[in-house]
Amino acid sequence: MTARLCVMVLCLLIMSASACSTVPPAAAPAPVRRAAAATTTSAAATTTSAAASAPRLAPSGRASATRLPMSVSGCAQEVLRSLTPAQLAAQVFNAGLDVADLNSGNDLVTQTGVGGVFLSGRSQSGLGLAPAIANLQRSALAAGRLAPLVSADEEGGLVQSVRGPGIPPWPSALDQSTWTLPQLSSGSAAWAASLHTLGITLNLGPVSDVVAVADQASNPPIGALGREYGATADAAAARVAIVTAALQRAGVGATAKHFPGLGRVTANTDTSTSAQDDVATSGDVNLMPFEAAIRAGATAVMVSSARYPRLDSTNPAVWSAPIITTLLRGRLGFTGLVISDDISNAVAVSAALPGDRAIRFLQAGGDMVLIVNRADLLPMLTAVQGEAASSPAFGAILQQAAQHVVMSKIQLGLVPCSR
Secondary structure, eight states: OOHHHHHHHHHHHHTOHHHHOOSOOOOOOOOOOOOOTTSOHHHHHHHHHHHHHSOOBOTTSOBOSOOOOOOHHHHHHHHHHTSOHHHHHHTTEEEEEETTOGGGGHHIIIIIOOSEEEEESOBSOGGGGHHHHHHHHHHHHHTTOOOOEEEEOEEETTEESBOBTTBOOOOOHHHHTTSOHHHHHHHHHHHHHHHHHHTOOEEOOOBOOOOOGGGSTTOTTTGGGTOOSOSSHHHHHHHHHHHHHHHHHTTOEEEEEEETOOTTOSSOTTTOSOOBOSSOOTTOGGGHHHHHHHHTTOSEEEEOSSBOTTTOSSSBGGGOHIIIIIIIIIISOOOSEEEEOOOSSOGGGTTSOHHHHHHHHHHHTOOBEEESOGGGHHHHHHHHHHHHHHOHHHHHHHHHHHHHHHHHHHHTTSSOOOO
8 A cells, every 4th residue: 555545544534634635725615695495496405505514603703624514403503502591592682773873783792792783774875884784793703702683674665774875775665566577586686686795684674565555545554655565465475575585595684574464454563552454364365475485485574563363362463472383383384583573662562561572572482572772672681581591481482582593694604503
């Protein structure tokens, strides 16, 4: 046996790839982009495999030397084992951050270590915000925290958090509904790519609510603002699927909202306790756009704070296990991230104390609490931590919610893995 062959055999025996190879180590993989369901099964499997095998970055930012395949859920569980109870609880919160002052959010990602930040307000800076958003991510990693999801309301029309250079005004969903499907597909792809360049990792859209033409003027949260993609369930579903797929292909998580639909309500949950849909059932045709988004690979579904008495006679959707666990998770088969609508400023949930709002959402099967008002973060976080410490059953619920949050980050390339 030649000396070179002996060396190679020895290397194989000790399983040390770095000792055997004379080729420089490959660069760290680019962020994984979750494939939409519209792609082939093999392509989706390849994307999932790539996400699962990406190395987890140490606090220094360097990848682990050992890289072995791992399932997304297995990776998430390993990540969670590395967190303190306080850090784990923080993962289920998406806290508001003034888009005009992103530097003020460093404490959220370096000290509290929240699972996500929501860009609240409006900015005309466009891609000029990209360096500040990238700095939030770097700051989190430098502090040994997990990279946060960076979310925004980028629907178009009247609801667009960031616009300006590189992020032009985007038409409303109602305007987009007049485009041909190929036009919507190409336009959405370009728009999604600009959001990815900006640093948005979770878009709080597309709106998946269906508003009949006759109800537009009397539907304040959606129809009156032109936020819907169609006046019928099938029309809206086709367009929601296209927009969802475009976002996911660009590496931006899509969020179908506001489950199970705000298209029939006559009040806004932000300003009223009277938002109620007396028609919706588990077989509601208006669930079609949500089902389409799920099939297209949506990272998240946002649950509304309205009431649906034929689905749950007691609780609003945001606190309803029949709606979140039985309908969304069970009947629709959604396994991704369930996020609340804002439960800090919304009048619809204001009767409950901040901490109770968060606990009840998680108990119903939710994963990530959206709070626009940062003042509510501490009481909510404290309440969730306290409940988990005193109740093993709630501790398991919190663990599951945090796992869903971390899995979404893995699938979007924000949290790499190792073991």
